Amino acid sequence: MMFKQINTGKLFLITALIMLMFGLLVGVLASLNYVLPGNLKDSLGFISLRPMHVTSVMFWIILGASGCVYSGIEIVCKKKISVVIAFIQWCLWLVAIVGILYSYLTEDFGGREYWEFNPIWALPIAIAWLLFIVNFIRSALTIKQWPVYVWMWMTGIVFFLFTFIENYLWMIPYFRDHFVTDMTIQWKVNGSLVGSWNQILYGTAFFLMERISKNTNIGRSKLVFAMYFLGLFNLMFNWGHHVYTLPTEAYIRYIGYAVTMTEWIIFARIIYTWRQSVTDAQKHYHYFPYRFLMAADIWVFLNIGQALLMSIPAINIYTHGTHVTVAHAMGTTIGINSMILLAACFEFLTTKCEFFNFNIQRLNRVFWFSQISLLIFWFSLNIAGIKKAIWQMSLQQVPFSKMMEGLHFWFVLFGIAGVGLLISLTSLALTLVKAHFRCVYKVKPEKNTYAHQTPITN
Numbered sequence: 001m002m003f004k005q006i007n008t009g010k011l012f013l014i015t016a017l018i019m020l021m022f023g024l025l026v027g028v029l030a031s032l033n034y035v036l037p038g039n040l041k042d043s044l045g046f047i048s049l050r051p052m053h054v055t056s057v058m059f060w061i062i063l064g065a066s067g068c069v070y071s072g073i074e075i076v077c078k079k080k081i082s083v084v085i086a087f088i089q090w091c092l093w094l095v096a097i098v099g100i101l102y103s104y105l106t107e108d109f110g111g112r113e114y115w116e117f118n119p120i121w122a123l124p125i126a127i128a129w130l131l132f133i134v135n136f137i138r139s140a141l142t143i144k145q146w147p148v149y150v151w152m153w154m155t156g157i158v159f160f161l162f163t164f165i166e167n168y169l170w171m172i173p174y175f176r177d178h179f180v181t182d183m184t185i186q187w188k189v190n191g192s193l194v195g196s197w198n199q200i201l202y203g204t205a206f207f208l209m210e211r212i213s214k215n216t217n218i219g220r221s222k223l224v225f226a227m228y229f230l231g232l233f234n235l236m237f238n239w240g241h242h243v244y245t246l247p248t249e250a251y252i253r254y255i256g257y258a259v260t261m262t263e264w265i266i267f268a269r270i271i272y273t274w275r276q277s278v279t280d281a282q283k284h285y286h287y288f289p290y291r292f293l294m295a296a297d298i299w300v301f302l303n304i305g306q307a308l309l310m311s312i313p314a315i316n317i318y319t320h321g322t323h324v325t326v327a328h329a330m331g332t333t334i335g336i337n338s339m340i341l342l343a344a345c346f347e348f349l350t351t352k353c354e355f356f357n358f359n360i361q362r363l364n365r366v367f368w369f370s371q372i373s374l375l376i377f378w379f380s381l382n383i384a385g386i387k388k389a390i391w392q393m394s395l396q397q398v399p400f401s402k403m404m405e406g407l408h409f410w411f412v413l414f415g416i417a418g419v420g421l422l423i424s425l426t427s428l429a430l431t432l433v434k435a436h437f438r439c440v441y442k443v444k445p446e447k448n449t450y451a452h453q454t455p456i457t458n
Contacts (some may be wrong), residue, residue, distance in 0.1 A: 008086035008133060009071030010278035011346055014436060015090070016064035017429040019097075020338070023056030024422045031418045034411040046103045051116040055100060057333060058114065063093065064341040065200040069153045071348040072207050076150065077139045085135045092128035096121050112170060112186050119168060129161045147219030149209075152203030155228075159235055160196035163189055177433050194332075195235030201340045202231060202267060205296070208289055208343055209274045218274065227266045265304065271297040288363070295371060299335025302378070303328065318393055324385030331378050334421070340365075344426060349436045366427050373420030380414040 011387045030049035066089075070081060099121040103109070110118045136157055167189040175182050181257055211219040271293060278290070306328050307313055319325060367441060384407045391403045 008081065008090070009067050009074060009350055010436060011065030011087075011090055012063050012070060013174040013349055015093070016060050016067055016341070017345065017433055019056050019063060019333060020060040021426050021429050023053055023060055024232035024425055026056060027053040028415070028418050028422050031411075031415045035415045048107060051109075052101065052104045054114055055104075055117070059093075059097065061197055061201075061333065061337050061341065064344070065156070065197050065204070066205075067155070068204040068341070068344045068348070069136060069200060071344070072153070072204065073139050075137060075211075076147070076207075077142050081135050085131050089128040089131040089135070092124040092131075093294070095444055096124040096128070099124075101196055114168070114190060115167060119171065122168060126161070126164060129157075129164065133161060135156055141165060145220075147206075147216075148156075148221075148224045149203035149207040149210075149219055150207060151225075152199045152206070152228055152231065155235070156199030156203065158195045159199070160193065163192040163196055173382060192235060195231070197337070199231050199235060201337055204225070204344050205267075205271070205293060205333075206342050208293060208340075208347055209271070211347065213274065213278050215277065222264070225269060229269060230266060245264075268300045268304070270299055271300075287360075288346040288367075291367060292339045292346065295367075296336050296339035296343070299331055299339065299374075303331045303336065306331065306382075307447055308426065322385035322388045322392070323381045324389065327381035328380050330381065331374075334374055335378070338425070345432050349432050363428070363431060366424050369420060370424035370428070373417045377414060377417035377421060380410045380417060384410040384414065402440045411426075 014136060026049055030046055030053050033046040033049070073081060079376060102116040103117040103121060108118050109116050111122075115122065136154065140146070140154060143150060146154075167187065169185055170182055199445060206219055206224060210216060275294065275297075310319055310452075311323070362385060387407055387410070388403065398405075
C-alpha cells in the first residue's frame with residue numbers, strides 16, 4: 001500500500017534537484033581556490049571539492065534523466081512501471097551517493113576521471129541501472145508503435161549501462177598495463193556516457209514539445225527519427241574528438257566531430273521549427289517548460305560554434321586541457337542538459353496542481369539572471385583558457401605562478417558568475433521542491449496566481 005502512494009518520476013526529479021543544489025554549492029566553494037588560493041585547505045581542499053562538484057552535477061543529470069523517463073513512460077504506456085523496482089533502484093542510488101561522498105571526504109579515491117571515488121560504490125549504481133532497464137522495457141513493450149522519444153530513452157538507458165561497465169575495464173590488468181589503450185578507453189567512455197544521457201534528454205525534449213503543442217506528429221516525423229539515428233551514431237563515435245592528443249587514427253576524430261555537429265544542427269532546427277508552430281496560448285500555458293527549451297536552443301548554437309573551432313586540430317592542440325574545454329563542458333551541461341531538465345521539472349512536478357503557486361514575476365527575473373550568469377561564466381572560462389593556451393604553447397614562458405596571476409581577474413569574474421548561478425538555479429530548484437510538497441500535502445497558496453494560467457510579458 002505504501003508503494004502505491006509513491007510517484008517514482010517525481011521522487012527521482014526531487015532527488016536530482018537536491019543534487020543540483022549541492023553540486024552548485026560545492027562548485028562555488030571549489031572556485032574560491034582560484035580566487036583565494038589555499039581556501040579550505042586544512043578542512044576540505046580542492047582535491048575533494050572538485051570531484052564532489054563534478055559527481056554531484058553528473059548525478060543531477062543522470063537522476064533527472066531517470067525521473068524524466070519514469071514520468072514520461074507513465075503517461076505514454078498502458079502498463080504502469082513497477083513502483084517496487086523503481087523504489088529499490090532509488091534506494092541503491094542513495095547508498096551510492098552517501099558512499100561516494102564519504103569516499104571523497106576521506107580522500108578514499110581509486111577511480112578514474114569523473115568517477116574518482118572508490119570503485120566499490122559503482123556496484124550499487126550498476127545494479128540500480130540494470131533494474132531501470134528491466135522496469136523500462138516491461139512497460140515500453142506495451143506500446144505497439146514507439147514514438148521517437150521512447151526509442152531515444154531505450155537507447156540511452158541500454159548504452160549507459162554498457163558504457164558504465166566499460167568505464168571499469170581499467171580494473172583488468174590487460175587494459176591497465178597498456179597506457180594508450182587505457183587512456184583511449186577512459187576518454188572514449190566519457191564521450192559515450194554524455195551521448196547516452198543526451199539520448200535520454202533529447203528524447204525528453206521531444207516529448208515535452210509534443211506535450212506542449214499537442215502535436216503527436218512530432219514524435220513520429222522523419223526529421224526527428226533522423227535525429228535519433230544521428231544521435232545513436234554520435235553516442236557510439238563522438239568520442240573521437242576526446243582523443244586528439246593520443247596516437248589514434250585521424251578518421252576516428254573527424255567522424256566523431258562531424259556527427260556531433262550534424263546532430264546539434266538538426267536538434268536546433270527541430271526546436272526552431274517547433275517554436276514557430278506553437279500558439280501564444282500554448283506558450284503561456286506551459287510557460288516555463290517552453291522558456292527553458294528556448295534557452296537550451298540558444299546554448300546549442302553557442303556550443304556548436306565553439307565545438308567547430310575546437311574541432312580544428314591546430315586549435316585543439318592549444319585548447320586541450322585548458323579552461324576552454326571546461327567552458328565547453330559547462331555550456332553543454334548547464335546550458336543544454338540542465339535547461340532541458342528544468343523544463344521537464346516544471347512540467348512533471350507542477351502541472352495541473354490546484355495547490356501549485358509561485359511568484360511568476362520573481363521567477364521571470366530569476367530565469368534571466370541565470371542566463372546572464374551562465375553567459376558570463378562561460379565567457380570568463382573561455383578567456384582564461386585562451387590565455388593559458390597561449391602561455392603553454394609559447395616558446396618563452398613566464399613562470400606558471402606569474403601566468404596564473406595574470407588570470408586572476410577572469411577567475412574573479414568566473415567566481416562571481418558562479419555565485420550568480422548558485423543563487424538563481426538554487427532559487428528555481430527550491431521553488432520546484434516547495435511546489436511539489438505543496439501539491440503532495442495540499443497546502444493552499446496565499447494567492448491565486450497559477451504559473452500555468454498566467455501569461456508573462458517581458
